[in-house]
Amino acid sequence: MVSKLDFFIIDDSDVNNYYTEDLLDEFEFTNSVSTFLRAQEGLTELMRRVDENDNIPNVILLDIRMPEMDGFEFIEELEYRLEERTIDTKIFILTSSKHRRDVEAFDKQSIACEFLNKPLNKAELLTVLGKHFS
């Protein structure tokens, strides 16, 4: 691990966030965890941090099925708002169902790099984090 990591969790499931936060808190390399129940709120906070170059999260754990703005809409909107800019943030999709439609949508986009099952498996998360941050 290069340094400590900042996490965003964007998921409308309270219980899942409770669990994921708890899991991330176990890791020594976790610097901060911010949780958002609505994708829109997560996006606003992310763009604020990007614009002010203030503590941009290293990892976003993003749920797909959310009311109002879903995970893929979040990605679309993020791409649009970033315009020409790029960020180093890794987006991991969190899903409880690997539905065909979701897998297709995942394959079509380039921002999110991992597709993880809910509830997050500690070993799997560590492997994926190791892949991107070692």
Added chain:
Amino acid sequence: MRNTRLNYTLFGIGFGLAFPLLAIISDCFIFNKLPFQFNSVIVRIQQNPIHYIIFLAPFVLGYTFFRIGGSMASRYLLTKRLRQSNTALNESNQLLDAFNYHVSHDLKTVLNNQLTLAHMIDKYVQQKEYDRVLEISQKLQEVGANGLNTVTSFLKIGEEGFGYENDESIPVEAEINRIVTENQLQNEITVNFRKSAFKTLVINKKVFESILLNLLTNAIKYSTSPSVVTIDLDFQQEAKQITIADNGIGIDLKQVGDQLFKPFNRIKNNLNKEGNGIGLFLVKKMMLSVNGEVSVKSEPGAGTTFILTFHPKYSAL
């Protein structure tokens, strides 16, 4: 379609007329080379009684084709009805597929949550952090209660509609007024009846109430001003049609496409109204179950019109 029988009969008579016409022309002017005048025709007919028999051809063929036309017409109608019910079954099947997927998804979420929390309890019991265990146990109870609510609402959906055995003839306008008052909506919505081409509808009363209640509460919910709906009762060919037009915020149908009636698809709206995404799915499902259809016309800011079409029920099918 309606003129099938008439068309067949006219063709039969026309075809039948060709026989005496050809017989007279050939008998008078070709075989016997009589002068080309009306009198020759009279003479030949009197001399050759076969013509009287040939004169029967338009009647015989007319009647034959009248019968054929009749059976063709009923065959067309049958095919049409079969196609209708086939389309309805297909749609209903797709809806059920989507519904099934979402129900499973929701239940999976509940069970996943329970499992996750149970694992966490394990972890904190081992660490002897009992305050945490208590907190998790609270959450576990919430998850259980939510799960129960979810299942209960799904069970309720299963109870709606189906079967014509509870059908009765209901006076539509009076029934709609009753639904409004009995559900205490009279202060929230004004219902105006405009056209009334028919008075009664044969339908399961509970299904009708459920459909109307869904549409009326939607009209109230998605409106910024006092809600007013205008209802027309009219015929669309042999089907009865109830058109319900509201003065609400409207829907951008270009954006929404065919998602409107699919389960759990909530359409974004400026009013940030909450809902479970089941209402219009239920309306569609119930309309299909009574051999009907539902369609929608709307524009943002210009209100929404729902068109309920009730096809006659064919017991033969």
